[in-house]
Amino acid sequence: MDTKALDKALQEIIAKRNELQNIDYNNPEYDDLEEALHDLEDDFQEEFGEFMEEVLQKVHDEICPDSDVLYPIAYIAKSYTVSGKNEFQIDQSEGVYVEVDKYPGKETKLAIIPNPIRVVLNVGKEKQEVVWTTK
Numbered sequence: 001m002d003t004k005a006l007d008k009a010l011q012e013i014i015a016k017r018n019e020l021q022n023i024d025y026n027n028p029e030y031d032d033l034e035e036a037l038h039d040l041e042d043d044f045q046e047e048f049g050e051f052m053e054e055v056l057q058k059v060h061d062e063i064c065p066d067s068d069v070l071y072p073i074a075y076i077a078k079s080y081t082v083s084g085k086n087e088f089q090i091d092q093s094e095g096v097y098v099e100v101d102k103y104p105g106k107e108t109k110l111a112i113i114p115n116p117i118r119v120v121l122n123v124g125k126e127k128q129e130v131v132w133t134t135k
Contacts, residue, residue: 014114078094092125100123108121
């Protein structure tokens with residue numbers, strides 16, 4: 001798998017999502033940006049979906065076997081912060097809800113973060129742990 005291309009595609013989706021969040025729904029550019037975002041997501045799913053589904057299946061098997069694996073784009077957070085060094089972070093409220101036996105009674109969510117590509121588990125508001133990363 002070309003992880004550099006995967007990372008680049010993920011960053012393009014994130015940039016478009018961030019751009020879309022920063023404009024008003026009534027903005028004449030909104031529909032075009034939304035359509036461009038959907039095209040990027042479709043391309044991502046087509047090119048990298050199978051690989052990422054396998055990754056997510058392994059993660060689910062290890063930490064949350066009772067939760068169904070969704071399409072990879074579902075694990076892309078709604079918004080990211082990006083530092084000047086191009087380091088991506090997400091709020092701990094982001095991600096797809098999963099049931100993790102290791103953390104009973106805690107709200108747990110999985111999300112994908114780029115640069116490097118990794119899958120993180122958000123545990124409540126107190127913890128974020130990397131559960132998979134590219135090598």
